[in-house]
Amino acid sequence: MLLLPYFPKTDLPVLLLFIGRFHPLILHFPIVIIFLTLALEFLYKTNLLQRNERTIALMLGLASLSVFFVVLAGYFLFASGEYTGELIMSHFKAGIFAGSGILITTVLYLIGQYSNRKILNFYFTSLILTNAIVGYASHLGGTITHGKDYLTEYLPEIFNKRNTATKPKEEMLVYEDLIVPFLTTKCISCHNEHKTKGDYLMTSYATLVKGGKSGNSGLVKHYPEQSELYKRITLPVDHDDHMPPEGKKPLSLHEIEIMEYWINAGASTKQLLIDIPQDSAITQTIESYLPESRRLNGKILKQKAEKERLLTELTELAKKLNVSVQEDQTSEENFFTLSMQFPPANFTGEQLKELQAYFLLFTKVSLVASDIKDDDLFLIGQMTNLRELYLQKTAINGSGLVYLKDLQYLERLNLSFTQTNDATVLEVLQFPSLKQVYLFGSQVSPQVLQALRANQLSREFLLEEGPYN
Template sequence: MNNQKPQTLPPVRFLASWTVAGFSLLTVAVYGSLYLAPVSLDAQNPFWVVLGRFHPLVLHFPIVLILLVTVLFLLALLKPAFVNPLLLRGLLGASMLFSFLAVLAGYLLSVSEAYSGPLVSNHFYGALLTGTFVSVTAFLYEGQVRSKKAPTPLFFGFLLLTNASLAYTSHVGGSLTHGESYLSEPLKALLPAKTPSKTPEEMLLYGDVLATILETRCANCHNQNKSKGDLLLTSHTALLQAGKSKKKAVIPGDAAGSELLQRVLLPEEDDERMPPDGKPGLTETEISLLHFWVESGASEELRLGQITNDSILAQLEQLMPDILRAQHKIIAEKEAFEAAQRELAELASETGIEIIPDDLANGKYFGMKMKFPPASFGSEELQQFSGYFPYFSRVSLASSDVSDDALFFIGKMSQLRRLVLQKTAITGEGLPYLSDIPALEELNLSFTPLEDGHLLHLLSFPNLKKVYLFGTPISEAVIEALRQHRPEMEIILEEGPFY
């Protein structure tokens, strides 16, 4: 008769085993609570800031430990001795602990330093998922060791999920720190260099050369959405039409009579010159090519291989590197704009505002405006768009919660042309933040509590042309002073547009 008692774990190992199991369940519960009901903290507390900044220091530990566990199990396929239960339990327990600390520190960092946006959200949820997978993996392995069973497919499944989630979360974290193309950018060097799809002989003088020149020099003012003087320069057909002056931009065979050639040859100080306002005009080579094309009949089908003029061919050869660079830049800008549009649409849906392409910016910039009824939108929400500030040319925050402090962020919108702050709490104290925006031409401050002294900051705005001040407490004396010192700036005592 066998009276031997069943084997039990030594007290220390028994306690350690239950500690690992209990801690894994606790961490999963915390991750779930952070996902379902994030904890509200005092964002200004320096204690949270200090703890949060440990995040980049701690997060490397679980990454290394999880990968080491995975490598050991892979090596065990060749030599089973690599599966050392004591070592693996220690590694999984440590990875679970450091994952927990990294998640908590990351959460404190995002709260205390106001990190926001889709990348931050994706990184946070990825970290919660990774931490959960680590804890479940450790729990499963602990149970298998206690029952003296070999690891099951369920364990290996969660180990695989842990690595996949870890890879995704690490990638998003790297994108937050270094930009979304941080990993992919070096790989571009391995791709074939961009080369023209046509040989030089096959290239069209208008479609491939002159159209690129007009796109980069003229299309900003003469496009489908903004046709200055009713003149379009975005297609061959449009070039042959007359604008407001009743003169055709291009008259085939008559360069001297073509309005386009006449305008680009005017002196820089002439108001009729194209392009105006001191913008760089066409070079002598570009004008020469345009003149040759018009005199040759302004054909859309003329190929470089059909040109026999040695002087023109030499000019084309000299200009070709610039043309190719301009073409690649146009394509890259279009791709970047489309990518930004997708990202902004997601961010706009989260903040309750509307982002649309600016119909006066030739497909290069966006407009931002409040929906009706307006959602709560102040400085904190505005900061979420900081990575896209250079893409905005038109912003309307009418009836929003923005105050003068928000003008600091708006001042970073370097391409901003029209700004509507109607029915906000702007007193004018933050107006100096906007004075360095070179393109700002229109400012709507109607129905705001502006103060007389602060409004005088508008005197330092370089290109401001219209200001709406209806319903403000500004005195007649200040308005008159502005009109005397800036007669070119139109002060309008009407409500003005909402967008």
Template sequence: MDNKELPSSTKMWTKLFGKRIIIPSIFIFSYLIILLVPFNFDQQNDWFVLLGRFHPLVLHFPIVLILVTTGFLLMGFFNPNFNKPIIILSLLWTSVFFSFVSILAGYLLFISESYSGNLVSNHLNGAMATGISITLCLILYELNFQRKLKAGFLFYSLLILANFSLAYTSHMGGSLTHGEDFLTAPIDALLPAKKIDKAPEDMLLYEDMVATIFETKCVSCHNENKSKGDLLLNNYDEVFASGKSKKQAVIPGDTSKSEVMVRVLLPEDHDERMPPEGKPGLTDNEISLLSYWISRGASDTLTYGDIDNDEVLTEIEALMPDIQQAQYKIIKEKEAFEAALQELREIGDPMGVDISADDRSNGKFFGLKMRFPPAHIGNEEIKAFSPYFPYFSRISLASSNIDDDALFLLGKMPQLRRLILQKTNIKGEGLPYLKNLENLEELNLSFTPLDEGNLLHLIGFKNLQKVYLFGTPVKPEVISALQKHKPELEIILEEGPFY
């Protein structure tokens, strides 16, 4: 198209930088929209799911292309034959294009399927940093090639950033797909096997064996960070729940209707098989153990010593070395958790707060609550817990002296799911500090001097499910406006729980 036909703003941009800069600029604008404008869908969009599932097919292209581009530029310092602008430009253009396609497909997958939590957010943010930085590299190289700008230092700085963010994003993606111990597991396997002293006849079928199978084969896709099909398998109570399919994962005494058994027995190429194609499935011995446990009522008290089936005993015996190795790792993690709990209690006791394991987090995170009568706890006291902020999932500061400045500190607790702030000095101007807490599901603001205008900040809270507003000065029409703009949020006009 001729320059005369272009809009005035596009003419100016074209005059300054040339037409070849327009496309990468559109890519950067698209990245910024994705970062700044949240999209949510109440129902799954099948087209987005289809397009999103191309993400694992195309993501390797930008990885290889960015690394090859970097390699050519580095070798160009030593051999001029590699320093050919036409080659570098071609590599940069293809890197930028496939980065955009991969990020767009990944984002469609993110908003159309059940992905949540820090791992997926960090993976998305890392991808954005990679896409933006490599696209800026292309723009700078084009301008340098056209002799409109000399940007050597800035170009190489952005290229280094692109490679670092690429490595980080790849690591987050690997952790999402294969579990957070994706890199450390092979190292553990190389070390001499460590066993626990627990006698086999005292081992619990669920806690010591079945849970280990779930942990090694299923939990990488069914955890707090990535709950495929809205199903969690890292907690005993959760294995009896129904996921998105509305079918109960485990039905005690009935293996034929337990969805877990149905899925693991499907052919390897079946779309609904669990684990999916490309991931290690359950062995015959593991399937036999899982089937036997369900048929015997899926109890959490059933022990190895209770088994009266010789065939099952033989199969479990073959699994025992792996089970004991896994149990040793679990015990070491529990010991570290108990040590941290003791340190937190030493901090909290003088302040008059109780620290305990959050029973809703499968013993992985902590809860904090005020004692009665409430002690003088303010913003400064909360800072004492800052080294442990990433490990709190439940906080109750009811009747404390905190105000909105404390919300800045609470916003640094990425695992926080339940936050009780009733009878505090919260007016709401600090609520934006909490909007990036992707795990926050419940917020209690009862009996606070909440400013009704600040209540509308909750519209930006992605996964908030409940908010308690009893005894606040917020008018009913403001509550109605919030409900209209965020219909999935349950607004409860009751005082609510204290913990």
């Protein structure tokens, strides 16, 4: 197990790739067993439970047997190249140490139980350390799947009943402190200045009222049923016009009820919570929703502070590298864009490496007229949130496009004025989400371009220079 990180990553048989996919499914088994073993040992030592050596031996045996398959499947998943980056490597190594710890703990227990009782002291220490490593490895796995704040998101609410960053209830406004937070977290990503779905902008009260291309007003005071916004959020979930769309987190029943009440009451931006009559039917709904509202407000403020910190760091680094870094205004999360300045300065793979700690934060990268080469696409392949990539007027020939095949969100790729040819352009067929490829001035022949257009109807292959960012 400890030697696995040093094994060369090679093309694995399909069967092993298939086995690797089971890693997230089976890893919970040894985790639960080793945690439960430690819990039982504490119960035994405090005399809360009568000791049963066979139970411990059985549990450690099951943990050792199962962790062998978990680590092996994890290695197959890691070696497949589907996941890359420092976080993945840290999780991989922590998982190996956790698995090795379980095996060592089991051996120490068996020796101590059946050969040398003094070894049991080492066993118990090993059990504690192994649980700590398992917990750390599990935390890294959760971070990969759900984001770095997944485990700690609710901690501020546990230790503080009221988020200190939010107003006291007496000062809270229905629109600003209840409506805006859930619209910001669930709607603004598709209805902002940079991405205005249905021509409906939701970044201010005035634009909420105005509405979108339907021609109907978004908000009609006192009439929820005539307000396009309310109608869209109350349509059946399977309706094409239901908002938010499928795949986005829908508004909760409380949020819809608060929206309905607010519009009925006149949709005022100045209405205070304390102005709502205590006998109103909405009062209990608001009381139940307040903790969630405060959590959303706190989350928005935290994300804003974090984005400002990251932007400061990236701006300083970008200045040093003679590139430009901007906020990704199309996302409510902490994402950024990277582009060359004009006129472009020398920018090679070595400069790109200096941004490696921030690779997961980039959604759009424009390296037009840079000195990036095909080998440097390996680095870009680690930008797992990348959606748009502009490489025109670089020296690449397309041989490095294979490094981009695991970018799950990449939708637009510009290869105009590059040496990409008939053979190398075929790599883009492996890109899971690609929608547009620009090939003007490349070495791709008309015959191959025609074949791509005929057989890849879900993608556009464009003989246009295309956008630069």
